[in-house]
Amino acid sequence: MLRKNRFTKTILLMLALVVLLSIGIVGCSNTETQPDDVEEMSEENETEVQTEEITNTAMEEAEQKLFEALEPLPEKDTGVKLAAIESTLANSFWITMQEGYEDAAKEYGVSIDVMATETETDIDGQLDIMKILISKDYDGIAVSPLTEHNLIPGVVEANNEGVKVVVVGNAISEEALKEAEGRIEAYITSDFKQQGTIGAEYIIDKTGGKGKVAVIEGIPGATQSEARKNGAIEAFEAAGMEVLPVQTANFDRQQAYDLTAALIEANPDIVGISCGNDVMALGAVEALKAKDMKDQVVVVGVDFIEEAKASIENGELDATVAMSPYLFGKAGTITALKAIQGHEFKESVVWTPIQLVNKDNVASMEGWK
Secondary structure, three states: OHHHHHHHHHHHHHHHHHHHHHHHHHHHHHHHHHHHHHHHHHHHHHHHHHHHHHOOHHHHHHHHHHHHHHOOOOOOOOOOEEEEEEOOOOOHHHHHHHHHHHHHHHHOOOEEEEEEOOOOOOHHHHHHHHHHHHHOOOOEEEEOOOOOOOOHHHHHHHHHHOOEEEEEOOOOOHHHHHHOOOOOOEEEEOOHHHHHHHHHHHHHHHHOOOOEEEEEEOOOOOHHHHHHHHHHHHHHHHOOOEEOOOEEOOOOHHHHHHHHHHHHHHOOOEEEEEEOOHHHHHHHHHHHHHOOOHHHOEEEEEEOOHHHHHHHHOOOOOEEEEEOHHHHHHHHHHHHHHHHOOOOOOOOEEEOOEEEEEOOOHHHHOOOO
Protein backbone atom coordinates (compact mmCIF):
# COMPACT_ATOMS: atom_id res chain seq x y z
CA MET A 1 0.00 0.00 0.00
CA LEU A 2 2.84 2.35 0.89
CA ARG A 3 4.63 1.54 -2.36
CA LYS A 4 1.41 2.26 -4.30
CA ASN A 5 1.01 5.66 -2.65
CA ARG A 6 4.62 6.53 -3.48
CA PHE A 7 4.02 5.54 -7.09
CA THR A 8 0.86 7.67 -7.28
CA LYS A 9 2.69 10.71 -5.85
CA THR A 10 5.49 10.23 -8.37
CA ILE A 11 3.02 10.20 -11.26
CA LEU A 12 1.31 13.33 -9.96
CA LEU A 13 4.63 15.15 -9.63
CA MET A 14 5.57 14.22 -13.19
CA LEU A 15 2.22 15.47 -14.48
CA ALA A 16 2.66 18.75 -12.57
CA LEU A 17 6.11 19.24 -14.12
CA VAL A 18 4.70 18.68 -17.60
CA VAL A 19 1.98 21.30 -16.99
CA LEU A 20 4.52 23.84 -15.66
CA LEU A 21 6.83 23.29 -18.62
CA SER A 22 3.92 23.79 -21.01
CA ILE A 23 3.00 27.08 -19.33
CA GLY A 24 6.63 28.20 -19.48
CA ILE A 25 6.86 27.44 -23.19
CA VAL A 26 3.66 29.35 -23.93
CA GLY A 27 4.84 32.26 -21.76
CA CYS A 28 8.20 32.41 -23.54
CA SER A 29 6.47 32.30 -26.90
CA ASN A 30 4.24 35.26 -25.96
CA THR A 31 7.19 37.24 -24.62
CA GLU A 32 9.13 36.73 -27.82
CA THR A 33 6.33 37.85 -30.13
CA GLN A 34 5.18 40.86 -28.11
CA PRO A 35 8.17 43.19 -28.83
CA ASP A 36 7.71 42.65 -32.58
CA ASP A 37 4.07 43.70 -32.30
CA VAL A 38 4.98 46.73 -30.20
CA GLU A 39 7.77 47.68 -32.60
CA GLU A 40 5.41 47.45 -35.57
CA MET A 41 2.85 49.65 -33.80
CA SER A 42 5.57 52.13 -32.86
CA GLU A 43 6.81 52.31 -36.44
CA GLU A 44 3.26 52.86 -37.70
CA ASN A 45 2.67 55.67 -35.20
CA GLU A 46 6.02 57.25 -36.05
CA THR A 47 5.17 57.15 -39.74
CA GLU A 48 1.83 58.81 -39.07
CA VAL A 49 3.46 61.62 -37.07
CA GLN A 50 6.13 62.20 -39.72
CA THR A 51 3.52 62.30 -42.46
CA GLU A 52 1.47 64.85 -40.51
CA GLU A 53 4.49 67.11 -40.11
CA ILE A 54 5.44 66.90 -43.78
CA THR A 55 1.91 67.59 -45.01
CA ASN A 56 1.27 70.61 -42.76
CA THR A 57 -0.59 72.94 -45.11
CA ALA A 58 0.52 76.23 -43.58
CA MET A 59 4.17 75.21 -43.68
CA GLU A 60 3.95 73.87 -47.22
CA GLU A 61 2.31 77.05 -48.50
CA ALA A 62 4.88 79.26 -46.77
CA GLU A 63 7.75 77.23 -48.19
CA GLN A 64 6.27 77.31 -51.69
CA LYS A 65 5.87 81.09 -51.57
CA LEU A 66 9.47 81.46 -50.44
CA PHE A 67 10.79 79.25 -53.25
CA GLU A 68 8.78 81.26 -55.78
CA ALA A 69 10.34 84.46 -54.44
CA LEU A 70 13.81 82.93 -54.80
CA GLU A 71 13.41 81.68 -58.38
CA PRO A 72 15.40 80.82 -60.38
CA LEU A 73 16.77 78.35 -57.85
CA PRO A 74 20.49 77.48 -57.87
CA GLU A 75 22.12 74.40 -59.37
CA LYS A 76 22.66 71.41 -57.09
CA ASP A 77 25.75 69.35 -56.21
CA THR A 78 28.30 72.08 -56.89
CA GLY A 79 30.39 71.04 -53.89
CA VAL A 80 30.87 74.57 -52.53
CA LYS A 81 31.48 75.25 -48.84
CA LEU A 82 29.14 77.52 -46.91
CA ALA A 83 29.10 78.88 -43.37
CA ALA A 84 26.44 80.62 -41.30
CA ILE A 85 26.66 82.76 -38.17
CA GLU A 86 23.69 82.90 -35.81
CA SER A 87 22.97 84.18 -32.34
CA THR A 88 23.02 81.89 -29.29
CA LEU A 89 21.86 78.30 -29.73
CA ALA A 90 20.44 78.49 -26.21
CA ASN A 91 17.30 79.84 -27.93
CA SER A 92 15.28 77.21 -29.81
CA PHE A 93 14.54 79.75 -32.57
CA TRP A 94 18.17 79.65 -33.69
CA ILE A 95 18.37 75.86 -33.34
CA THR A 96 15.44 75.53 -35.76
CA MET A 97 17.11 78.01 -38.10
CA GLN A 98 20.24 75.85 -38.03
CA GLU A 99 18.12 72.88 -39.11
CA GLY A 100 16.89 74.90 -42.08
CA TYR A 101 20.43 75.78 -43.12
CA GLU A 102 21.57 72.17 -42.86
CA ASP A 103 18.52 70.59 -44.55
CA ALA A 104 18.85 72.92 -47.53
CA ALA A 105 22.57 72.17 -47.76
CA LYS A 106 21.83 68.43 -47.91
CA GLU A 107 19.14 69.00 -50.53
CA TYR A 108 21.54 71.01 -52.70
CA GLY A 109 24.53 68.72 -52.21
CA VAL A 110 26.80 71.23 -50.47
CA SER A 111 28.31 71.57 -47.00
CA ILE A 112 27.56 74.20 -44.38
CA ASP A 113 29.01 74.91 -40.95
CA VAL A 114 26.73 76.83 -38.58
CA MET A 115 28.37 78.86 -35.80
CA ALA A 116 26.84 80.90 -32.98
CA THR A 117 27.76 83.16 -30.10
CA GLU A 118 27.21 82.01 -26.52
CA THR A 119 24.91 84.95 -25.76
CA GLU A 120 22.75 87.36 -27.74
CA THR A 121 24.84 90.30 -26.55
CA ASP A 122 28.32 89.09 -27.54
CA ILE A 123 28.76 91.48 -30.47
CA ASP A 124 32.56 91.31 -30.45
CA GLY A 125 32.54 87.52 -30.27
CA GLN A 126 30.27 87.34 -33.32
CA LEU A 127 32.68 89.48 -35.33
CA ASP A 128 35.57 87.25 -34.22
CA ILE A 129 33.68 84.19 -35.51
CA MET A 130 33.19 85.88 -38.88
CA LYS A 131 36.85 86.78 -39.21
CA ILE A 132 37.88 83.19 -38.45
CA LEU A 133 35.46 81.89 -41.10
CA ILE A 134 36.81 84.34 -43.69
CA SER A 135 40.30 82.97 -43.09
CA LYS A 136 39.04 79.49 -44.06
CA ASP A 137 38.13 78.39 -47.59
CA TYR A 138 34.40 79.14 -47.50
CA ASP A 139 32.72 80.33 -50.69
CA GLY A 140 29.85 82.10 -48.97
CA ILE A 141 28.72 83.14 -45.49
CA ALA A 142 25.19 83.84 -44.23
CA VAL A 143 25.10 86.14 -41.21
CA SER A 144 22.49 87.24 -38.65
CA PRO A 145 24.12 90.31 -37.05
CA LEU A 146 23.47 91.01 -33.38
CA THR A 147 23.32 94.72 -34.18
CA GLU A 148 23.17 96.74 -37.38
CA HIS A 149 26.85 97.65 -37.10
CA ASN A 150 28.87 94.93 -35.37
CA LEU A 151 29.60 92.80 -38.48
CA ILE A 152 30.32 95.61 -40.95
CA PRO A 153 34.13 95.18 -40.65
CA GLY A 154 33.66 91.47 -41.30
CA VAL A 155 31.53 92.08 -44.37
CA VAL A 156 34.16 94.42 -45.83
CA GLU A 157 36.89 91.85 -45.16
CA ALA A 158 34.81 89.12 -46.81
CA ASN A 159 34.26 91.35 -49.86
CA ASN A 160 38.02 91.82 -50.18
CA GLU A 161 38.57 88.06 -50.01
CA GLY A 162 35.90 87.28 -52.60
CA VAL A 163 33.57 85.57 -50.10
CA LYS A 164 29.88 86.15 -50.83
CA VAL A 165 27.84 87.47 -47.88
CA VAL A 166 24.07 87.27 -47.41
CA VAL A 167 22.21 88.59 -44.39
CA VAL A 168 19.46 86.53 -42.75
CA GLY A 169 17.00 87.91 -40.21
CA ASN A 170 18.64 90.87 -38.52
CA ALA A 171 19.69 93.77 -40.74
CA ILE A 172 22.96 95.55 -41.38
CA SER A 173 22.86 99.35 -41.60
CA GLU A 174 22.83 100.16 -45.33
CA GLU A 175 24.19 103.64 -44.74
CA ALA A 176 27.07 102.51 -42.53
CA LEU A 177 27.91 99.63 -44.87
CA LYS A 178 28.00 101.99 -47.85
CA GLU A 179 30.31 104.37 -45.97
CA ALA A 180 32.64 101.43 -45.24
CA GLU A 181 32.53 100.51 -48.96
CA GLY A 182 31.10 97.11 -48.20
CA ARG A 183 28.24 95.20 -49.80
CA ILE A 184 25.95 92.24 -49.24
CA GLU A 185 24.37 90.13 -51.97
CA ALA A 186 20.86 89.83 -50.54
CA TYR A 187 18.83 90.15 -47.35
CA ILE A 188 16.39 87.49 -46.13
CA THR A 189 14.11 88.87 -43.45
CA SER A 190 10.63 89.23 -42.00
CA ASP A 191 8.57 92.38 -41.41
CA PHE A 192 9.66 92.90 -37.81
CA LYS A 193 7.69 96.11 -37.35
CA GLN A 194 4.55 94.37 -38.54
CA GLN A 195 5.20 91.64 -35.98
CA GLY A 196 5.09 94.24 -33.20
CA THR A 197 1.98 95.79 -34.73
CA ILE A 198 0.13 92.47 -35.02
CA GLY A 199 0.89 91.55 -31.40
CA ALA A 200 -0.22 94.96 -30.12
CA GLU A 201 -3.42 94.82 -32.17
CA TYR A 202 -4.28 91.51 -30.53
CA ILE A 203 -3.89 93.10 -27.09
CA ILE A 204 -5.98 96.08 -28.21
CA ASP A 205 -8.74 93.75 -29.40
CA LYS A 206 -8.74 91.73 -26.17
CA THR A 207 -8.75 94.78 -23.89
CA GLY A 208 -11.09 96.97 -25.88
CA GLY A 209 -8.27 99.44 -26.43
CA LYS A 210 -8.49 100.78 -22.89
CA GLY A 211 -5.98 100.77 -20.04
CA LYS A 212 -2.24 100.73 -19.43
CA VAL A 213 0.08 98.63 -21.56
CA ALA A 214 3.80 97.88 -21.43
CA VAL A 215 6.38 97.11 -24.09
CA ILE A 216 9.37 94.93 -23.16
CA GLU A 217 12.07 95.21 -25.81
CA GLY A 218 15.03 92.93 -26.50
CA ILE A 219 18.47 94.34 -27.22
CA PRO A 220 18.42 98.11 -27.84
CA GLY A 221 19.71 98.85 -31.32
CA ALA A 222 19.10 95.33 -32.67
CA THR A 223 17.04 95.43 -35.87
CA GLN A 224 14.20 93.16 -34.83
CA SER A 225 14.08 94.59 -31.31
CA GLU A 226 13.73 98.19 -32.43
CA ALA A 227 11.20 97.39 -35.14
CA ARG A 228 8.96 95.26 -32.92
CA LYS A 229 9.06 97.88 -30.18
CA ASN A 230 8.15 100.69 -32.57
CA GLY A 231 5.38 98.69 -34.22
CA ALA A 232 3.79 97.93 -30.85
CA ILE A 233 4.09 101.49 -29.50
CA GLU A 234 2.59 103.04 -32.63
CA ALA A 235 -0.36 100.64 -32.58
CA PHE A 236 -1.05 101.22 -28.88
CA GLU A 237 -0.83 105.01 -29.24
CA ALA A 238 -3.07 104.99 -32.30
CA ALA A 239 -5.67 103.12 -30.24
CA GLY A 240 -5.40 105.71 -27.47
CA MET A 241 -3.96 103.37 -24.84
CA GLU A 242 -1.58 104.55 -22.12
CA VAL A 243 1.89 103.22 -22.95
CA LEU A 244 4.21 102.87 -19.96
CA PRO A 245 7.95 103.64 -20.39
CA VAL A 246 9.65 100.95 -22.49
CA GLN A 247 11.50 98.29 -20.49
CA THR A 248 14.62 96.50 -21.77
CA ALA A 249 15.18 92.80 -21.00
CA ASN A 250 17.83 91.91 -23.64
CA PHE A 251 15.83 88.89 -24.85
CA ASP A 252 16.43 87.32 -21.43
CA ARG A 253 13.74 85.40 -19.55
CA GLN A 254 14.87 86.23 -16.02
CA GLN A 255 15.25 89.91 -16.81
CA ALA A 256 11.73 89.95 -18.26
CA TYR A 257 10.44 88.19 -15.14
CA ASP A 258 12.04 90.79 -12.86
CA LEU A 259 10.85 93.71 -14.98
CA THR A 260 7.29 92.39 -15.09
CA ALA A 261 7.27 91.86 -11.32
CA ALA A 262 8.27 95.50 -10.87
CA LEU A 263 5.78 96.69 -13.50
CA ILE A 264 2.76 95.07 -11.91
CA GLU A 265 3.85 96.19 -8.47
CA ALA A 266 3.88 99.81 -9.65
CA ASN A 267 0.94 99.41 -12.03
CA PRO A 268 -1.51 96.82 -10.71
CA ASP A 269 -4.09 98.04 -13.25
CA ILE A 270 -1.95 97.14 -16.29
CA VAL A 271 -3.92 95.22 -18.95
CA GLY A 272 -1.36 94.14 -21.56
CA ILE A 273 2.33 93.43 -22.19
CA SER A 274 3.92 93.24 -25.64
CA CYS A 275 7.25 91.39 -25.60
CA GLY A 276 9.95 91.43 -28.27
CA ASN A 277 10.26 87.63 -28.28
CA ASP A 278 8.73 84.52 -26.71
CA VAL A 279 11.53 83.99 -24.20
CA MET A 280 10.74 87.34 -22.57
CA ALA A 281 7.00 86.75 -22.89
CA LEU A 282 7.30 83.47 -21.00
CA GLY A 283 9.22 85.29 -18.25
CA ALA A 284 6.43 87.87 -18.05
CA VAL A 285 3.82 85.10 -17.82
CA GLU A 286 5.67 83.48 -14.92
CA ALA A 287 5.86 86.79 -13.04
CA LEU A 288 2.13 87.36 -13.50
CA LYS A 289 1.35 83.82 -12.36
CA ALA A 290 3.46 84.34 -9.24
CA LYS A 291 1.28 87.35 -8.36
CA ASP A 292 -1.93 85.55 -9.38
CA MET A 293 -2.54 88.22 -12.02
CA LYS A 294 -2.25 86.31 -15.28
CA ASP A 295 -5.99 86.42 -15.98
CA GLN A 296 -5.88 90.22 -15.75
CA VAL A 297 -3.07 90.86 -18.25
CA VAL A 298 -2.82 89.88 -21.93
CA VAL A 299 0.74 88.85 -22.89
CA VAL A 300 1.97 88.48 -26.47
CA GLY A 301 5.39 87.36 -27.72
CA VAL A 302 7.10 86.79 -31.07
CA ASP A 303 8.76 83.71 -32.68
CA PHE A 304 6.35 80.81 -31.88
CA ILE A 305 9.01 78.68 -30.22
CA GLU A 306 7.97 75.25 -28.93
CA GLU A 307 7.67 76.36 -25.31
CA ALA A 308 5.44 79.26 -26.34
CA LYS A 309 3.22 76.85 -28.26
CA ALA A 310 2.86 74.67 -25.14
CA SER A 311 2.11 77.72 -23.00
CA ILE A 312 -0.66 78.84 -25.38
CA GLU A 313 -2.13 75.34 -25.35
CA ASN A 314 -2.08 75.43 -21.54
CA GLY A 315 -3.98 78.72 -21.50
CA GLU A 316 -1.11 80.82 -20.13
CA LEU A 317 0.62 82.82 -22.89
CA ASP A 318 -2.15 84.57 -24.82
CA ALA A 319 -0.57 84.80 -28.27
CA THR A 320 2.60 85.01 -30.30
CA VAL A 321 3.50 86.14 -33.79
CA ALA A 322 4.92 83.21 -35.74
CA MET A 323 7.61 83.46 -38.35
CA SER A 324 9.64 80.57 -39.66
CA PRO A 325 13.24 80.27 -38.49
CA TYR A 326 13.43 77.04 -40.47
CA LEU A 327 12.62 78.88 -43.70
CA PHE A 328 15.06 81.63 -42.71
CA GLY A 329 17.79 78.99 -42.68
CA LYS A 330 16.71 77.34 -45.93
CA ALA A 331 16.52 80.70 -47.66
CA GLY A 332 19.97 81.62 -46.32
CA THR A 333 21.54 78.54 -47.87
CA ILE A 334 19.73 78.93 -51.20
CA THR A 335 20.49 82.65 -51.43
CA ALA A 336 24.17 82.11 -50.69
CA LEU A 337 24.33 79.49 -53.46
CA LYS A 338 22.60 81.84 -55.89
CA ALA A 339 25.14 84.56 -55.07
CA ILE A 340 28.07 82.20 -55.58
CA GLN A 341 26.66 81.06 -58.93
CA GLY A 342 26.33 84.65 -60.12
CA HIS A 343 22.55 84.99 -60.02
CA GLU A 344 21.09 88.47 -60.07
CA PHE A 345 18.48 89.20 -57.42
CA LYS A 346 15.27 90.86 -58.57
CA GLU A 347 14.94 92.42 -55.13
CA SER A 348 17.61 92.81 -52.47
CA VAL A 349 15.10 91.91 -49.74
CA VAL A 350 13.21 88.60 -49.64
CA TRP A 351 10.35 88.47 -47.09
CA THR A 352 9.30 85.38 -45.15
CA PRO A 353 5.72 84.83 -43.85
CA ILE A 354 4.31 85.81 -40.41
CA GLN A 355 1.10 84.83 -38.62
CA LEU A 356 -0.60 85.46 -35.28
CA VAL A 357 -1.06 82.31 -33.19
CA ASN A 358 -3.44 82.02 -30.22
CA LYS A 359 -5.59 79.34 -28.62
CA ASP A 360 -8.04 79.46 -31.54
CA ASN A 361 -5.58 78.37 -34.21
CA VAL A 362 -2.61 76.84 -32.37
CA ALA A 363 -3.79 73.30 -33.16
CA SER A 364 -3.67 74.05 -36.88
CA MET A 365 -0.01 75.11 -36.58
CA GLU A 366 1.29 71.59 -35.87
CA GLY A 367 4.40 71.03 -37.96
CA TRP A 368 5.21 74.75 -38.29
CA LYS A 369 8.87 75.45 -37.65
